[in-house]
Amino acid sequence: MTTDVTSRPGTGQESAASMRRITDDLLQRVEDRLRSFLSAERARYAEVEERAVVAVDALSDLVASGGKRIRPAFCITGCLAAGGDPDDPGIVAAAAGLEMLHVSALIHDDVLDDSGQRRGKPTVHTVFSERHASRGWQGESRRFGEGVAILVGDLALVYSEELVSQAPSAVRAEWHQLRSELTVGQYLDVAAAAEFSVDPRLSRLIALIKSGRYTIHRPLVMGASAAGRADLAAAFAEYGEAVGEAFQLRDDLLDAFGNSAETGKPAGLDFTQHKMTLLLGWAMQRDERIRSLITEPGHTPAEVRRRLLDTGVPEDVERHIAGLVERGCAAIADAAIAPVWRNELTDMAVRAAYRNK
Incomplete structure (x- = not known):
């Protein structure tokens, strides 16, 4: 794609329509880069041993299954808002690497959370556990499936680099x-779940470094740095930290109250x-009974949801989300970027905070 200098992103001359065309083109190039990269890796390992392509195929299937591509989108937007050259293949490589890292985190996360579904399909460890059991292979099916998933996630991590x-x-x-930060945040998440002690400060810290910085803050800054x-x-x-x-x-709200048919993963997994x-x-x-509803056997997620609603906390979280979006948008009010990109980042903040999956 060649961009006329008068509509170069970040110059202030581009329209919202041209901005969207450039962004969409770059996101498509990210998709193409991911597919071509994995296709080349599959071809390389197919010449080595037929079993060697299994891990690449498992990774390719998850990449091709969809996803919101939020991290590539923020990386690309950060670059374009900063006046970066959309013809530079480096920004596509950075955005593709971010998505590959995200896929690695998802695969490992599903093992840590013992989740059976991702994007409406069986998770990697579930697929391989079932394959092991159906073929009567040696060893423990669960251990095999989780082992394969860890390795596939590691492969994605290597590819991201x-x-x-x-x-x-x-x-x-x-x-x-x-x-x-992502790895340390994952550890803190696991440790806090094991301790299960009430510490809102720690909960916010985990949300920040396990998700907030990794999803929006650092991809945006990576994009601006590339420019x-x-x-x-x-x-x-x-x-980025606020949004x-x-x-x-x-x-968190979608896990507690969302529809798994829309989110593509089991509801109530946090419980x-x-x-x-x-x-x-x-x-x-506010309600000590909620601890026992979650930790003691015999209680259903529906009971927890009703109790949560009774506390009024979901409404407080909604108000907190609204305040964070407002804070995030205020942070870029005076940033040295064109108004069209300030508007786009405002829209992206709202979409990220009020999505339904």
């Missing part, structure tokens, strides 16, 4: 922080896995 290595070197510092606009880092960080927290809180979300933390401060 290979993709981002083709991005501008300016993104590397942000990329390294993003990966370490050579380090001056936007502070505004994008404040925007990222709102994104995670919406995820069964004892995840100490801000929603649960606030509710347990």
Whole structure:
């Protein structure tokens, strides 16, 4: 794609329509990059051993199953809003690497959460556990399935690094922080679930570093860095952390009250896995009975939902989300970007915070 200099993103000359065309084109190039990359890897391993393609195929299936592509979208928007060149293949590589990292996290997350469904389909560890059992292979089916899923997730992690290595070197510092924060955040999430102690401060911290920074803040800054606009880092960080927290809180509400047919994953998983979300933390401060409803056998997610509604906490979380979106949008009000991109980031904040899946 060649972009006329008068409509170059970030110059202030582009219209909303041209902005969307450029963004959509880049997102399609990310899809093409992911597919071509995985296709080449499959062809390479097919020459080695027929079993070797199984892990690549499992990864390809999950990538092709859909997803919101939120991280690539924010990375691309950060770059374009900063005046980056849409013809630079480096931004496509960075965005594709972010999506591949996300796929790695999803696969590992499903093992950690013992989730049987992702994007409306069986999770990787479920598929391979069932394959092991149906074929009468040696060993324990569950252990095999989870082992394969860990390896497929690791493969995605390796591929994410290979993709981002083709991005501008300016993104590397942000990329390294993003990966370490995601892993540390996952650990804190697991530890908080095991302890199951009421600590809203910790719940917000987990939401921030496990989801908020990794989903919005750092992808945005990576995009701006690729465009050579380090001056936007502070505004994008404040925007990203606020909107990222709102994104995670919406995820918590969808888990508690959403429709699994729409979300593509089991409802009430945070209850069964004892995840100490801000929603649960606030509710347990008001109603001690909620702890026993979650931790003691014999209670259903429906009972927990009714009790949560009785506390009034879901409405408080909704108000908190609205405040976070407002805070995020205020953070970019004076940022040195064209109005059309400020409007787009405002729209993206609303879409992230008020999605239904």
